[in-house]
Each structure stands twice: as C-alpha cells, then as structure tokens.
Amino acid sequence: MSRLQTVLAALAAAVSLVGLVLALLAGDAPLPVLCTLLAGSLTAVRLRFAWSIWADGAVMVLSAVAILMALPAYDSEPLFFWLALVACWAFAWLFVERLSQAIRQRQVSGKIFGLIIPLIFGLALLFIWEVVTRGANVPQVLLPAPSQIWARLIDSVPTLVADFQQTFLKAVLAGYAMGCGAGFIVAIIVDRSPFLKRGLLPIGNFVSALPIIGIAPIMVMWFGFDWQSKAAVVVAMTFFPMLINTVAGLNQSSSIERDLMRTYAAGYSQTLLKLRLPAAAPFIFNALKINSTLALIGAIVAEFFGTPIVGMGFRISTEVGKLNIDLVWAEIAVAAVAGSVFYGVIALIERAVTFWHPSVRGGRA
Amino acid sequence: MTELAPPSPDAMAVVRAQNLGLTFPTNDGDVIALSDVNLTINKGEFVSFIGPSGCGKTTFLRTIADLEQPTSGTLTVNGTTPSDARLNRAYGYVFQAPALYPWRTIAQNVALPLEIMALTDKAERIARTLELVNLTGFENKYPWQLSGGMQQRASIARALSFDADLLLMDEPFGALDEIVRDHLNSELLKLWARTRKTIAFVTHSIPEAVYLSTKIVVMSPRPGRVTDIIESDLPAERPLDIRETPEFLRLAARVRDGLRAGHSYEE
C-alpha cells in the first residue's frame, strides 16, 4: 500500500474505533451505525492480514446506508454520528485510491471501473451534501438537501416544463441557430477578403472577450419581454465565437492540399466544399460546443432583466426573491441536464462527422 | 561459464549483467524485451550496442539507468544495484532527443543536474563541460537558437557536468545528418580519450559502432538477446579515414554478419 493509502486506512479505522466507543457510551445509538462502526474498527486487522479492496467498498456502502437510516433519529446529531460520516468518507477515498491503483496495475478492467470512480465521487458528494444539510440543520435558504430539491422538482414538473419550453425550446434554440448560422456565413464572406480578415478578425477576437451579456437590457428594450429579446442576446453571444473559429478553421488546410486542388483546376467553391470546409469541421464544432453553453447562459441571464412570467431565468430570479431556494435548485438541475444533453448531442454529431480527426480517433471527445 | 571467484572479481567491471531478462506485459500478451543477457562492461571501455529496432538495446541501457526493472537475472552497476547507482549519481544519460528545457539557457540547462544534486562550483563545471563539447561562448543562448547538432552537444555537456564515470548514450546522433554525425563522432572519441569515461552507446549504424567502440555488442529481436560480442582491434587513435582501412571493413563485415544471423528467419 502507498503511504496515502496507509494513512487513510489508519484514519478510517481509528475514527471508527473512537466513534464506536462514543456510541457505546451514549447507549442509545442505532444498531446499524453501531454495526458499521464496529466493522470499520475491525479493518485494523489489515495490519496483520490482507484486507480486500472490495471489503473496503462494502464497509463504505454499509456505513453510508446506516448513516442515512440514522439521520431522522435525532434533532441534533451526536458526535459519534459525525465520526461515522468521517469514517465513511475515509473508506470511500481509500476504496477509490485502491481501485485506481488496481486499474493502473491492470488487475481490474479500466473500462468499467474507470466509470465507477467518478460515479462514486458524485454520489459521495450528494451523500455528504444530504447528510450535512439535514444533520447539521443548515438553513434551507443557504443550501437545501438534495432530497428536498428532488421532492420539489417532482412537485413542480408543470412549471419546470413550461419554463423549459419558453427558455430552451424558443429562445435558446432560435438564437443558437441564428447566431451560429450568421457567424458561419459571415466567416465565409470574410474569408474571401483578406482586407476584411485583417480588419474584422482582431475586432471579433476582442469582442468575444467582452461581457456581451450586458446587452440584455438593451435587447429587452428593442425586442420586448418575450423570448425574441433573449434569442437576440443569444445571437450576439454565439456570433463571434463561430466567426472566429470558422475563419481559423478555413485556414487549416495545408498549402500542399490546396496546391493539389489547384493542379485539378478546382474552382473556389469546389476547394471550399471538398477541402477547406471538411478541414475546418473540428473548429466549427468547437464553436458549436462552446456556443451551446453560452446560449443557455445568455438566455437565462437575459431573463433576469424582464420576461413574461415564465422562463428559467425568470423563475430563478423571482423564486430567489421569495427564498424558495429548493425550486431554484430544481430549475438549475433542469438547466444542467439541458446543457449537458445539448452539448452531448453536438459532441456525438462531431464524432460522426470528424471521425478522421486525431482528437476523435484517439478515443476521447 | 563458472567463475573461480577472485577476491574482487568486479574491480574492473562497471556494468555486469548475468542471465538478465525483462518481459513487458501488454494487451497482446507478453513481449520479451531482453532474454538471458550476459555481459560485462569494464572501466574505460567504449561499448556499442547495435541491432535492429526491437532488439532490446535501448531497453538494456534503460535497465542500467534504472528506468526499467529487470524481471529475471542480476544486474550490477559499480557493484551495486542500478537503483543505488542512480541514487549515487553514477552515470550520465544522453537521450535520442536533446530534451533541453526551452525556458533555460544552455548554461542553465547544463546547471540543471547540478541544482538537483546540490553540487557546488557550478560556474566552473559549466565552463569546463561546455568547453569539452566545444560550446564555449553559447552559454546564454536558448536551445532554439542552436542547430540540432549543437543542441545534442549541449545535452552531452549536461550529462558530463556532474562528473559521473559512466556515460549512457541512447542513439544520441540518430536524428542528425551524416556530415554532422561524422563530426560529432570524432569529437566524442576525443572527449572519451580526454575524460577516460566508460561509455555505453546505442546505435543502429554499423560504421558508427565500429568507428567508436572498443567492444561491439550485436543484438537481435524476438526475443531481444545478445548474438555476438566483438572486441575491436582498431588502434586507439582513429582519424575519420580509418573507415577505409581493411581492418575497419573486416570488423564492419563481421558486425553485418552478426546482424544477418540474428534475424535470418525473417528473410
């Protein structure tokens, strides 16, 4: 075992043991917690005997379950409860540490267990969030528990769906299509003129570093409260990344490849279609991916400046005012899923279209 | 191959490999990189390792340097394990590419091992080793301001700067053109004559191996093994035109025969 693993194993066993003593002294400790603390203390036998990695995993899962079962039992959780949580966390870390070592040494399949590790991390984060917010009675306005957020999400499905339609299906998609399309077309035009390339590109580069989102109030004034103004913000935010990336991509083909097209006496449009656009595809997809996130941010933040009474940004800003933080989190969860799916779909299309590019052939998106 | 153990059998041996084997596990099964290698490199020798790619010549050098761990047999460097030899800073290693740090000047690059090993009189050592490789005057240049041959000379200076008695060189001139390579070869021989270091040199060029070495180790692949060890009888003083002499050509022919025998089953 590495030094880190030894430290973690010692910490896990020692904390379990102290927790066990405290729990026995308290007298009223729930049985599952007692059992897992006992099991945790027993892992000290690894000083003398081999202790399987899977046994660490089992202790981690059992103590997590026991802690969740014990959560409602107290108004304010006793010390041994928190020690059990620390021990559970230490076991999780130790398990992940040993698992990644096993993957490195090819003892277990990296394909399957490489996915399990981030999953464990995500679940552990949710678990600690849940236990700390409920166990330590964190004020709901600061941070609601994941279970509360989930319950609220299930309760408010109709609201969330309406908001999603307003913000995503109308503002984001329309603005994204127009912004990316305009950026693409302008890039093709700019590409034909070296003068425009030199004049417009530095400005485009400069503008994409600016807080374009600030034009939201102006767009609301120009295009009204409904989704059109949000789409306009999205257009402005997505235009420049697309423009810059497409122009850069069109310059990607090498001079040998272009000379080859010249020897075929290929015209401008043939060279564009058969060589330069395919060569530019990785750059164009890069812009499409960057823009998928920008579009969602643009639409949501633009709604902070005024909307009809529907929309994700509207919901977030008004419910924050009413201190309904759990609904805000539910809305953010929807936004997160929408953003990841949007990005994921574009990444999938990219893999299909630019399968020849080294970054795709290498096996990573 | 039994040895009657004299009081100090390894007094002259810098590197001593006995039944050395190294197997890499891969997804397509095990690859035998080294199989049953028996070899002694004595103090002051210039030993070349030659063979086609995959014959384990680089792997053997990396094993001496403790960059790979053998899976069977024994290997000693200066009478200790390779790991202890590395910790004693027993050798300098020159890689195929110069691997100079672009953010350091030539002098700072040469100073890198000195900083890590916390050695004193840095300035004196830098000046001395740069003089050895004829790079005096280039101290404050950055690597990208030098030609490929000069960069590789700087990397040799870096390997010499901490006065290790053993120099391990892994195809150091492989990426250079023929003319620069000839020049650097004769420079290297002069440097070897002046410093009396022990040099282990990996190459895939027959003239280079014959021209430089006192001992040529011919290796062949699948599994990586030593097929012939040739002691050179060329004089210590070797001008470049020694390569046209009958002695030289005879040695080169023997090396070529050894290489051919090593993988005759392929043709």
Added chain:
Amino acid sequence: MRQLLAGKTAPILIVLLAIGLFWYAAAIWMNAPWQQTLNQRAGLENVSAIDFVAQTWAQDKPLLPAPHQVAGEIWNATVGTDIASKRSLAYHAGITLSATLLGFALGTLLGVGLAVMIVHNDASERSLMPWIIASQTIPILAIAPMVVVGLGAVGVTGLLPKALISMYLSFFPVVVGMVKGLRTPEAIQLDLMHTYSATPWQVFAKLRWPAAVPFLFASMKVGIAISLIGAVVGELSNNAGGGLGVRLLTGSYNGQTIQIWAALFIAAGLAALLVIAVGGAERLVNRAMGARP
C-alpha cells in the same frame, strides 16, 4: 497607401469607422418614429431633414443612443463626477473590478491547486476530471442570484458573494489548462529527471511548473474575462451594493438607455484592460523564460 492597407491597423480602423457610420444611421432609423411622435405632440411641423437627424441623435431616452451621446455620458460619469459619488461610473467600475480581481485570484489559486492534485494523484484525476469537464457544459452562471441571496441571508454580503461567483467561473479554465500544461513534459524529460534521482518536488519546480506557465497564462486570459462577467451578473441580484451590473439594472428599470450603454462600454473597456494586463504579464514572463519572440 498600399503598405498601410497591407498592415492590420488600417483595416481595423476602416472597419471601426464603418461600424460607427452604421451606428449613426441606425440611430436615425430607430429613433425616428419616437421623434416624429414627439414633434407632433409639440406641434412642430416642417422640421428640416438636417434638424430632424440632429434631433434623433440628441434624445433624452433614445432607443439607440448615438456614439457621441454614450461617449459624453462616459466622460460626465467618470471624469466629470466626483469619484466617491454614487453617480460616478468610475466608482461602480471600482466595485466591480475589486470583486473581479478577488474572485479571479481565488479561482486561479483553486484551479492551480486542483490541477496539481489531479496530476499527482490518479484517484483524484479519475474522480474529479469527468465532473470538471461536465460542469463546463452547464450554465453555472444561473447560480449567481442564489449565491448572492443565500449568502446574504446568513449575513455574508458585499464583495465576497460576487467574488465567489467569479471564482467558480474562473477556476474551470485554469484547472483544464493547467492539467494539460503540467502534463506537457515528455517521457524523455521525466526520465532525465529520474536519472538525476530528482525528488517529486524538484520534478515539479524545475520541469512541470515552468512547462505549464504558458498554459497558465492562456487560461488566465479566459479566466479574467469570465470573472468580470461573473461579478457583473452577481451584481444583478444585489441592488444595494453598487457596481456596473447595478447600473445596467437600474438603467433598464428607468429606461435610461444612455446610462446602460455607458455602463456596458465601461465594462467592455475594463474587460479589455484586464485581458491586456494578463497578456502583458504573459509577455514579460515569457521573455524572462526565453520564449521565441
């Protein structure tokens, strides 16, 4: 002339000039309907075309203020106003700038720390990296109001909530860039350090860190720009604190378009200055490290 056109400056200036002309024309077109209404109400008839154009460029709350109106407002609200006054844009820019810089510093530190951990520990790479990449795809800026209000509810107000938003926006590019940067040393360079029996700390200080510096600056340029966006959006949820975001919001409530445009341009100028400052630092450091000019 031809030489001038072949450079970059002349084309940029010409394009900027074209944008300016287009802007003035758009101002006439967009402000004309309201100006006609105004003139009818005032009983003004037969306004000459030149006067009418001048009128559209001089409205109090125009749909699109002309460039000179915005420039005048910027001048009045910065040089022309006492810097401590709440009407001074310099005062509000200062508030936004301090939140941006604090958040950027925290975010960079956090990002570098995480990257170092990820590069040196297998388990943390496998646990963290997929989530860090996934979190790039979600609109985290949406959390801004909640951070400000949530922290405000437990008594944390002022600079810190906004700086926290800036921090969590700016640390992502730094983590991703630095992980890449700390991994750039090739196997041969790591082997070299191994032959010197260098300690992990020496490998980090003499090889990984200097190799990662160019990546650090590239990420910092992205990071500082989005730090500013984070601070501005954070200000949208707390009208009391001041800042450029508050000027945007109040301008939008009161229909003070000139004020909005002025705040917007100050924010853009600030972003440009910050990026240029990071770029300048980058050039200095690169020169000190012997980069190819």
